[in-house]
Every structure is written in C-alpha cells, then in structure tokens.
Amino acid sequence: MYAVILAGGVGTRLWPRSRESTPKQFTDITGSGRTMIQATVARLKGLVSPKDTYVITGRRYAGLCSMQVDGLPEANVLVEPKGRNTAPAIALACAHLRRRDPEEVVAVLPADHLIQDSAGFQRALRQAERCAREGFLVVLGIEPTKAHTGYGYIQRKDGPLPLAGDLPSFSVSRFLEKPDQVTAEQFLADGRYYWNGGIFVSRVERLLGEYERQMPDLYDGMNRIADALGTGEQENVLAEVWPTMPDISIDYGLMEDAKKVAVVPMQVGWNDLGSWDALESVVAQDAAGNYPVEGEILPMNSRGNIVAADKRLVALIDVDDLIVIDAGDALLIGKKESIQQVKQVVAELQAADRNELL
Amino acid sequence: MYAVILAGGVGTRLWPRSRESTPKQFTDITGSGRTMIQATVARLKGLVSPKDTYVITGRRYAGLCSMQVDGLPEANVLVEPKGRNTAPAIALACAHLRRRDPEEVVAVLPADHLIQDSAGFQRALRQAERCAREGFLVVLGIEPTKAHTGYGYIQRKDGPLPLAGDLPSFSVSRFLEKPDQVTAEQFLADGRYYWNGGIFVSRVERLLGEYERQMPDLYDGMNRIADALGTGEQENVLAEVWPTMPDISIDYGLMEDAKKVAVVPMQVGWNDLGSWDALESVVAQDAAGNYPVEGEILPMNSRGNIVAADKRLVALIDVDDLIVIDAGDALLIGKKESIQQVKQVVAELQAADRNELL
Numbered sequence: 001m002y003a004v005i006l007a008g009g010v011g012t013r014l015w016p017r018s019r020e021s022t023p024k025q026f027t028d029i030t031g032s033g034r035t036m037i038q039a040t041v042a043r044l045k046g047l048v049s050p051k052d053t054y055v056i057t058g059r060r061y062a063g064l065c066s067m068q069v070d071g072l073p074e075a076n077v078l079v080e081p082k083g084r085n086t087a088p089a090i091a092l093a094c095a096h097l098r099r100r101d102p103e104e105v106v107a108v109l110p111a112d113h114l115i116q117d118s119a120g121f122q123r124a125l126r127q128a129e130r131c132a133r134e135g136f137l138v139v140l141g142i143e144p145t146k147a148h149t150g151y152g153y154i155q156r157k158d159g160p161l162p163l164a165g166d167l168p169s170f171s172v173s174r175f176l177e178k179p180d181q182v183t184a185e186q187f188l189a190d191g192r193y194y195w196n197g198g199i200f201v202s203r204v205e206r207l208l209g210e211y212e213r214q215m216p217d218l219y220d221g222m223n224r225i226a227d228a229l230g231t232g233e234q235e236n237v238l239a240e241v242w243p244t245m246p247d248i249s250i251d252y253g254l255m256e257d258a259k260k261v262a263v264v265p266m267q268v269g270w271n272d273l274g275s276w277d278a279l280e281s282v283v284a285q286d287a288a289g290n291y292p293v294e295g296e297i298l299p300m301n302s303r304g305n306i307v308a309a310d311k312r313l314v315a316l317i318d319v320d321d322l323i324v325i326d327a328g329d330a331l332l333i334g335k336k337e338s339i340q341q342v343k344q345v346v347a348e349l350q351a352a353d354r355n356e357l358l
Numbered sequence: 359m360y361a362v363i364l365a366g367g368v369g370t371r372l373w374p375r376s377r378e379s380t381p382k383q384f385t386d387i388t389g390s391g392r393t394m395i396q397a398t399v400a401r402l403k404g405l406v407s408p409k410d411t412y413v414i415t416g417r418r419y420a421g422l423c424s425m426q427v428d429g430l431p432e433a434n435v436l437v438e439p440k441g442r443n444t445a446p447a448i449a450l451a452c453a454h455l456r457r458r459d460p461e462e463v464v465a466v467l468p469a470d471h472l473i474q475d476s477a478g479f480q481r482a483l484r485q486a487e488r489c490a491r492e493g494f495l496v497v498l499g500i501e502p503t504k505a506h507t508g509y510g511y512i513q514r515k516d517g518p519l520p521l522a523g524d525l526p527s528f529s530v531s532r533f534l535e536k537p538d539q540v541t542a543e544q545f546l547a548d549g550r551y552y553w554n555g556g557i558f559v560s561r562v563e564r565l566l567g568e569y570e571r572q573m574p575d576l577y578d579g580m581n582r583i584a585d586a587l588g589t590g591e592q593e594n595v596l597a598e599v600w601p602t603m604p605d606i607s608i609d610y611g612l613m614e615d616a617k618k619v620a621v622v623p624m625q626v627g628w629n630d631l632g633s634w635d636a637l638e639s640v641v642a643q644d645a646a647g648n649y650p651v652e653g654e655i656l657p658m659n660s661r662g663n664i665v666a667a668d669k670r671l672v673a674l675i676d677v678d679d680l681i682v683i684d685a686g687d688a689l690l691i692g693k694k695e696s697i698q699q700v701k702q703v704v705a706e707l708q709a710a711d712r713n714e715l716l
Contacts, residue, residue, distance in 0.1 A: 016673070177578045298706060301693075309689055313715055315374070315703045317692030322677065324691060331667060333682060333691060334658075334675030341658045345673045348656060357671055 001129055002104055002204070004093040007037055007057040007065060007111035008083050012346045013275045016327035017308070020282060020358045025112035026064045029273055031280055031294040031308065036273075036329040041069050043118050047125060048107070054078055054096065054113070056089045056122075081117050081242040086198070087253040088245035091218055094207055095226035102205040107133045107251075110198050114282060116269025124266035125257050127167040128201035129201040134163060136262040137210065138201040139172065139255065141194025143267040147184035150274060152177055152196040152251060155187075172261040175251055194263060197270055202322070210258050221245050276323045276332075277340050290316070306336065330357055359487055360462055360562070361406040362451040365395055365415040365423060365469035366441050369632045370704045374688035375666070378716045383469035384422045387631055389652040389666065394631075396471040399427050401476050405483060406465070410456065412436055413469070414447045439600040444556070445611040446603035449576055452565055453584035460563040461676040463490045466608075468556050472640060474627025482624035485525040486559035491695055492521060494620040495568065496559040497530065497613065499552025505542035508632060510535055510554040510609060513545075514621050530619040531610055552621060554609060555628055568616050576611075579603050634681045634690075634697050637664050648674070653684070664694065688715055 001245040011024030018024035025036045032039065041053060050071035051233035056078045057065050065077045078092055081206055090108055097106055107125060115121045141154050156170035163169055175196065179187060187193035211219040221241040228237035246253065255261065283291045283306070288299045302316035309326035316322075323334040323339050332342065349357050369382030376382035383394045390397065401412060405690045408429035409591050409615035414436045415423055423435045436450055448466055455464055465483060486496040499512045514528035521527055533554065537545060545551035569577040579599040605609065613619065629636055641649045641664070646657045653667035662673035667684035674680075681697050683690040690700065 016671075223570055233704070261404055298703060300702055301696070313374075313687070313688045313712075315688065315690045315700075317690070317699045317703070318696035319680065319691060322691070324689075326689065328670070330671045330673065330684075331684065331689075332673045332675070333677060333680070334673070335677055338659070338676035341675045342673075345656060345675070354671075 001048050002097055002106040003044050003053045003109045004106055005040055005055045005111045006089055007055050008080055013342055015346050016330035016332050017325060017344050035068055038068055040109060040111050043115060043121055047122060050250050054093050056093055056328045058083055081239050084245060085247045086103050086250040087248045090250050091211060091222040095222045097204045098226060100277060104204055106202040106204050114195060114271040114273055120268040123167060124264050127165045127169060128264045130165045131163060131169050131262045132203055137206055137258050138262045138264060140199040141263040141265045142197045142270045143265055144188050144195050147188045149178055149181055149184050153187055154157045154194045154196050154263050156192050161262060167264060169264045172263050175256045194265055210254050216258060217255055218245050250313055276325060277336050359406050360455055360464040360465055361402050361411045362466045363398055363413045363469045364447060366438055367470060371700055372684035372706050373700050374690050375683060393426055393683060396426055398467060398469050401473060401479055405480060412451050414451055416441055439597055443605045444608040445606045448608050449569060449580040453564055453580045455562045456584060462562055463487050464562050466558045471555060472567050472629040472631055478626040482622050485523045485527060486622045488523045489521060489527050489620045490559045490561055494617050494618050494624060495564055496620045498557040499621040499623045500555045500628045501623055502546050502553050505546045507536055507539055507542050511545055512552045512554050512621050514550050519620060525622060527620045527622045530621050533614045552623055568612050572615060573611055576603050635685060635694050
C-alpha cells in the first residue's frame with residue numbers, strides 16, 4: 001500500500017505555535033515529542049514503508065518534510081508549485097503512483113490530525129485496504145462523540161458490506177456539508193453518520209477513473225504532468241499546468257458523486273486539532289482540573305486552563321478556562337470560549353506586516 | 359550629606375521577577391532600563407556622591423551592589439551577617455559614619471521604592487537636610503493619594519516649623535501603624551497625615567543619641583562594632599554582636615518615641631511597588647486600556663491587563679484585569695484582585711524545595 005500525506009496547510013488557528021515558517025504539521029502541538037507529520041508516518045508503521053510514502057507540500061516546506069520524516073526518499077516529497085486544494089494535490093500524487101503501480105492501493109491522509117489509538121487506526125486502515133482491493137473507494141468514518149457543527153459528515157447505508165475482515169464496512173449514502181446544531185444532533189442520535197476526517201483509501205486506478213469521469217480537465221492536466229515526470233520538461237509542465245487546475249477539495253470534486261464508495265467506521269481518539277480548545281479532549285486533566293500540555297502548572301484557585309509553555313512553570317492565580325500558549329517570541333492568553341479570535345490576531349499581524357510573528 | 363541605602367530585602371511579593379538570587383531592588387521591575395537600586399542612587403545625584411553613599415545588604419547581594427552602583431567604593435557596601443530589621447541595619451551604618459563625621463547629615467532610604475518626580479524628591483530631601491542641620495530627626499511624608507490600609511502613617515502638628523527653605527516642614531505628633539479602612543479614610547480627609555515611606559534624614563550624632571537613649575543594648579553593640587572596624591577583629595566582633603541585636607524596625611524602635619521629629623511632606627509619585635497591581639499607578643495605560651510594562655500587547659476585547667513580558671508579543675483574547683509577568687523560567691498569570699496570592703505561590707515553591715524558582 002502507498003501512502004500520500006497531505007502536508008501543504010498553514011494552520012493559522014494554532015498561532016503562535018503554528019507559523020508560516022513551520023505550520024502545525026511540522027510542530028509538536030501536544031507535547032508528544034513528535035511533530036504531527038512524524039506521528040502521522042509513525043502511525044503507518046508496518047503497513048506502509050517510507051519508500052512507499054509520499055508527501056505533498058509547498059516548496060518552502062519540502063526541506064522540513066525530508067528532515068522530519070526518517071527514511072523518506074527525497075523524490076517522494078512532491079512539491080505543489082502553489083498551494084491548492086486537495087483534488088489537484090492528490091491528482092499530483094496519482095500522476096507519480098500510476099507510473100509505479102496503478103493496481104496498488106493508496107491511502108490519503110492529512111499530516112496534521114491526531115489519532116490516539118494507533119492500533120485501532122491500523123485495524124481500520126487494514127479493513128479499508130481490503131475494501132479498496134475489492135474495488136471500493138473507501139473513506140474512514142470517525143464515530144462522532146458529540147454533535148459537532150464544524151465537520152462534514154458521511155451517512156452510511158444500513159447493513160454492512162459482505163466483505164472479509166474483522167471490522168464492518170458500509171456503503172456510503174452521501175457526503176454532507178457541515179450541519180447546523182439541530183441537524184448535528186440528529187446525526188449523532190441516528191448512529192449512521194460519521195465525521196469525515198479526510199482519510200481516503202482506494203486503488204490508484206480507481207481514483208484515476210473518478211478523476212477522468214468527474215473532473216476531465218484536471219485529469220488531462222494530470223496526464224500531462226505524468227508524461228513529463230522524469231524528463232527535462234517536468235518542472236516547466238508542472239508550472240504551466242498547475243495554475244489551470246481547479247481549486248477544489250476531493251470531497252466536493254470527487255467523493256460526493258463517486259460510485260461504489262464505502263466507509264469503515266473507527267473510534268480511535270481522532271482529533272483534527274482545529275483550534276487550541278481541542279487540546280481539552282486530548283490532554284489529561286490534572287488533579288487540580290487544569291490541562292498541562294507542556295511545562296508545569298502551579299494553580300491557585302484556578303481550573304479548566306489549558307497551558308502549553310515549554311520548560312517553564314506557569315503560576316495561575318484565580319483564573320479559569322484560559323488558554324495559555326507560549327511560543328518564545330509570542331505568548332497567547334485567551335478565554336477558551338473566544339479562542340477562535342486567534343484568526344483576528346493573525347489577521348492583525350498580517351495587516352501590520354509583522355512577518356516575524358506570522 | 360551621606361546616604362544609607364537599605365538593600366537587604368527579598369521582595370517575594372514580586373515573584374517571579376524578584377528572586378532570592380536577585381531581589382526586587384536589583385531588578386528593573388518597571389522596564390525603566392535601570393534597576394531599582396540604580397534608580398535610588400541616580401535620584402541622589404548632585405546631593406550625595408557615590409563615595410558618601412553606603413549600601414546595607416546581605417552577604418550574597420554585596421557583589422550585586424558593587425556591580426550595579428557605579429562608583430560605589432567596595433568599602434561602602436556594608437554586609438549584615440544575617441538579615442535583620444532596619445534598626446540594627448541603620449545602627450551598623452552609623453558605626454561606620456561616626457568614624458567619618460558624626461556631625462554630618464545622613465539620609466536613610468529604601469533601595470526598592472519608586473519615585474517618579476526626581477526633582478520634587480530632591481527639593482524635599484534638601485528641605486529635610488536643612489531641618490536635620492537644625493537638629494531635627496526628619497522623616498519624608500508622602501502625601502496620601504488614597505485611603506491606603508497597607509502603610510504606616512505620620513501625623514503632623516498644625517503650623518509649619520519656622521525654618522528657611524522653599525518647602526514647609528512640620529513637627530510630628532505621632533507615628534501610626536497601618537490603619538483600618540475607616541481610619542484611613544479619616545486620615546485622608548484630615549490632610550495632616552502622610553504615608554511613612556521609610557525615608558529618614560538626621561545628623562549622625564542625633565541618631566546615635568536616640569539609639570543610646572531608647573535602645574541602649576543595641577547602642578552598646580554598635581559601639582563594639584565601631585571600635586573593631588578596620589582592625590583584624592572586625593568580622594569576629596560583627597559575627598558575635600549581630601545576633602544579639604533586636605530584630606526591630608527603626609520606626610517602632612526609635613522614631614515613635616524620638617524627640618524633635620519633623621516631617622517634610624512631598625508629592626512625588628512615590629510607590630513602594632509592594633505588589634504587581636501597583637504597576638497600574640506607575641505604567642501609562644495604552645489606547646486599548648491595558649498597561650504594557652514590557653513587551654508588546656495585542657489585545658482583542660481585553661482591558662485593564664498589566665503585562666510585563668520582555669521582548670515578546672502578548673496576544674490577549676477576551677481577558678480583563680489580568681496580571682501577566684514573564685520571567686523566563688516562570689510565568690505568572692493572575693487576576694489583579696487576587697494577586698496577593700503570589701505569596702502562597704512562593705510558599706508552595708519553598709515547601710517543595712524548588713530553589714531554582716525562588
């Protein structure tokens with residue numbers, strides 16, 4: 001099985017740790033000792049070897065990918081000429097993989113998600129691989145733990161597919177955009193809805209077929225790129241074709257109307273770490289009721305605070321539900337419920353050309 | 359005129375900037391570019407030369423005093439064998455000064471107070487010197503700006519003393535301990551009460567006379583020390599006598615019952631920086647309503663926060679009235695109204711033997 005890891009994002013919602021120079025996926029957000037992309041690769045151990053692993057990223061992050069991922073061949077770092085959505089990025093990977101073995105299965109994974117139960121994830125991925133070998137386009141479905149309105153959902157059909165393996169898989173009825181609260185609660189109660197975490201598994205040629213059918217222009221572009229690979233024209237063709245590719249997600253551009261789509265449900269402590277308050281679900285609460293991500297907390301009458309401060313003591317006096325993120329040249333202190341305003345902080349820094357802090 | 363600067367305190371209420379290794383007076387609490395003892399000495403410029411300036415401190419801080427105070431002769435750093443209150447500390451200084459010129463005037467000043475109006479302070483100190491030359495034991499009286507219950511007060515008599523000079527001085531009726539709120543409000547309304555900031559001015563022999571009369575044991579001890587100064591016995595005598603000296607403040611042990619005590623009122627932006635919330639009166643509020651002591655604040659819907667974070671940006675989201683003090687290995691974040699709990703933080707660190715953080 002191949003793996004294609006999507007590592008082109010910037011992740012401004014995790015400022016000040018996620019920076020333009022080192023986005024989220026190249027940092028150790030949870031204090032685990034590994035960057036997120038390193039954890040993503042480690043999670044595939046035994047299923048996909050580094051030489052079969054590809055990373056898609058922007059030009060300025062190619063070096064970080066090589067440096068952080070042990071054993072990754074330099075040729076497996078695929079550089080997007082310009083940041084684009086997932087449909088063209090995955091097409092670029094497919095252009096490379098079809099030259100190796102289009103019959104083989106590829107797993108597409110974001111570089112910046114957290115999965116706490118690696119063994120459970122591997123079981124689900126194995127099951128997805130099995131489905132894919134049977135010709136399905138497979139998505140891993142994350143069992144929802146609350147009525148979240150920030151994710152897309154996947155609705156499955158009733159009965160499991162008649163496939164071998166120790167986990168059930170289901171045909172997908174449809175992909176759904178982010179729901180409102182009421183709808184999200186219905187989804188949660190129903191039991192046949194999963195969060196779409198953007199992890200897809202398929203034979204390479206199945207994906208190619210869907211591109212050809214649903215996004216013929218993008219497919220043509222990909223063919224031009226594939227034909228130029230390894231020739232002196234490779235960079236020129238890429239630079240020429242890339243801007244013509246539609247800036248569309250694979251969910252929207254390909255999965256929603258794909259045929260024979262299956263979902264393998266999993267309950268593996270998945271978290272997309274979409275904003276700092278997500279750490280509350282990831283980091284164990286200490287005896288005093290705070291969440292020490294990094295560093296040490298000394299609390300006085302203080303509860304519910306999420307604190308990441310490398311190698312230092314943070315004394316808290318009479319404060320609740322704060323998020324404290326130390327990043328050396330910048331320190332973020334915010335009320336948990338308002339932490340989405342980090343985006344405005346970043347916007348203000350951008351407007352003021354404070355590039356050193358972005 | 360001589361100056362005796364009291365620099366033996368530890369100042370745990372300003373943790374984490376004030377440390378056992380570098381107490382408050384050796385740090386730049388307000389981001390002024392000068393440590394507090396440096397500012398104290400600079401404030402005397404033109405009135406007292408460095409060679410007439412003495413600093414009393416603990417053994418471990420002697421080096422800091424020499425290093426921080428330009429031009430201070432090493433012999434003018436007077437080391438207390440063990441931290442004691444102000445009465446024995448000042449007696450130790452007097453033992454040295456009586457050998458130089460007991461007729462001369464000495465000003466005794468804490469090393470860790472802030473005075474914003476240096477010119478005003480110099481005028482008051484000159485007036486106090488004049489009074490002292492007339493035989494008065496003089497205290498500088500700080501015009502109260504609110505009904506503070508944390509300071510001792512000085513009550514003056516009604517009419518000014520018939521002395522030359524451009525500032526009035528008054529006889530003192532009595533020294534008062536920290537009042538309750540109601541009493542403090544009466545003091546403020548009355549107009550004849552001043553805060554006692556611990557700044558005293560007197561001829562050396564006048565102080566010696568009061569010691570002799572009111573604290574004869576301490577006076578005897580001081581004489582033994584004075585006799586041994588410059589001999590091979592100096593250290594031995596000091597080590598022997600010092601532990602016998604009473605651990606009493608000069609206010610309580612000497613000033614309260616002294617004769618011919620005068621007060622010179624002053625309104626000079628005095629602040630003892632007794633706790634972090636004091637910075638609110640010292641640092642200018644910025645346009646957004648916060649108090650940037652050090653570093654830069656980027657506030658989102660956040661007001662009334664006091665922030666000292668050297669060379670870094672502090673982004674605040676939806677937080678009010680916090681105190682944020684960054685000290686490298688430790689970060690303090692506390693509600694302004696509860697910031698006196700810093701003492702408990704320090705006590706917990708002491709109990710846990712976290713000496714590296716004390």
